[in-house]
Amino acid sequence: AQKITQTQPGMFVQEKEAVTLDCTYDTSDQSYGLFWYKQPSSGEMIFLIYQGSYDEQNATEGRYSLNFQKARKSANLVISASQLGDSAMYFCAMREWKGDNFGNEKLTFGTGTRLTIIP
Amino acid sequence: NAGVMQNPRHLVRRRGQEARLRCSPMKGHSHVYWYRQLPEEGLKFMVYLQKENIIDESGMPKERFSAEFPKEGPSILRIQQVVRGDSAAYFCASSTTVSSPLHFGNGTRLTVT
Secondary structure, three states: OOOEEOOOOEEEEEOOOOEEEOOEEOOOOOOEEEEEEEEOOOOOOEEEEEEEOOOOOOOEEOOEEEEEEOOOOEEEEEEOOOOHHHOEEEEEEEEEOOOOOOOOOOEEEOOOEEEEEEO | OOOOEEEOOEEEEOOOOOEEEEEEOOOOOOEEEEEEEOOOOOEEEEEEEEOOEEEEOOOOOOOOEEEEOOOOOOEEEEEOOOOHHHOEEEEEEEEOOOOOOOEEOOOEEEEEO
C-alpha cells in the first residue's frame, strides 16, 4: 500500500485564489511528521511546512497552512492568495519515528501535484 | 550557513563509465540521505548514512551502486558501469533533530548517453 497518496496529478488555479492540495497517508505509528515540499521548474526541492502527529494546531507558514485531520489521515496543503510564482510541483512526504533512531528515519514521498497558476 | 551542497550540478556519462556524485551536508548535520527522481516522478529513497556508517540502504539497487560518508569530506554516491536507466536527478538531503525537516541540495542531473 502507498504510504503517501496525492490524488491530483495536476491543478489549474486562477491567480489570487486559494488552492488546496490533497495528501493522505498511511501509517500504524503514533509518532510521525508530515512535510510539504515545492519543486519549481528549476528543480530544487524547497521545504514549505511541517506538521507533527502530536501537534494540536494546524501548522502555518506565511501563505501556507496545513489542514491536518488525524482521524482521516489527511494533511492537505492550503495556499492562500496564489501567485504566479507558486506554479510548481508539490510533494507531500511523511517521516515515521521508529525505534532507537528517533527522528532520523527516511522521508517517503508522494507522486506529487503539478500546480499551474493562471494569470 | 551554507545549505546542502551537491556537485556537479549536471553530469554526462557514456554507458559503462562511472559516475561519482558528491554531497556536503549543512553545517552541524551528520545525517545524510540520497534520493533519486526519475522524470515526472516523486523522489525515491536510496540510502541513509551517518558518519562512517550506512544506516539504511534499503532503496539502493543491489549492484553497481554504493555510498559512503567518510569521517572527513563529503558523502559520495558512486554508480559503476552506468546504464541509460540510471539517468535521473539525484538529490542529497541532511537533517539533525527530531522535528527538523530534511534540507535538500539542488541535485545532480545525471545523463547517460
